[in-house]
Amino acid sequence: PVLNVSTSSITFKVDVHSPVCNRFAPSLTNSTYSSVVAAGGMITASFDIKNNDYYGCGSSSIFGISGTSTNSWTYEIWPSNEVDVPSYSSKNIEMRISIPNDTVPGNYIFGINVLNKASGQIAHADLPITVTDPILITSISPSFGPIGTEVTLRGTGFSSTRNSIQLSGMGNGYTEEQTVPATPNWEIKFNIPSTITIHDQYGFRIVPIVDGNY
DSSP states (O other): OEEEEOSSOEEEOOOOOOOOOOOOOOEEEEOOSOOEEETTOEEEEEEEEEOOOOGGGOSEEEEEEEEEOTTOOEEEEESOSEEEEETTOEEEEEEEEEOOTTOOSEEEEEEEEEEETTTOOEEEEEEEEEEEOOOEEEEEEOSSOOTTOEEEEEEESOOSSOEEEEEEETTTOOEEEEEEOEETTTEEEEEOOTTSOTTOOEEEEEEEOOTTOO
16 A cells, blocks of 8 residues: 655555465476387386476475386386476486386386375376387307498397397497398397497497387
C-alpha cells in the first residue's frame, strides 16, 4: 500500500514473502549410445536427470537411483546411487550393467528409476537391451603394425552383416569406431586409422549390430 505522496516522492510498503516450494517428479532422458551387448559383457546406460523442483525448494535436490530387471542382473551406478542436482538443471548418470555368461540371446528390458528424495515422486524409463551370442576371439593378426595396417580378427559370435569395432587408446582418451561385416569364415577385418598416435597402445571392443536396434 501507498503510505505517503508528496510533490517529490512517494512512499509505499512492500511485503516480501518466501518463494513457494513446489516439487515435481524429475525428468529422465535416455542418452545410451548402444543397447546391444554379448552375453558375458557389460553395457553402459547413460541417462540425464532433470530437477523440476521450483527454486523456492532450495538451490538443489537429492535424487536416488536404482535399476530393476527380471533377470537379477547386477549393476553399478556412477557417480553414486544418490546425486545432488541443481534446481531446473540436469545431471548425467551412468549405470554399468553386467550381463551373465549364461544369458539366453534375445531382447530384454532393464528399468531405471529416479526418486525425488524430498517429495517421493519417481521417474521411470525402460532401456531395451539386445543380448547376442558371446563373442570369442581366437586370434589377432598382426599384433602390431603401421597406420593403415589391415587387422584380422578370427573368432565366433560376430554378426554376419554389421559389427561395430570401437577402438580406444589406453590412457590417452582416443576413440574411433568402424562398422564392418564378418566374412563367412568368421573373420572381421579393419584398418588401423590415421588418427592414432604412433607407439601408443590401443584396445578394441566388438559390438554386433542387430538390425532394428540403434
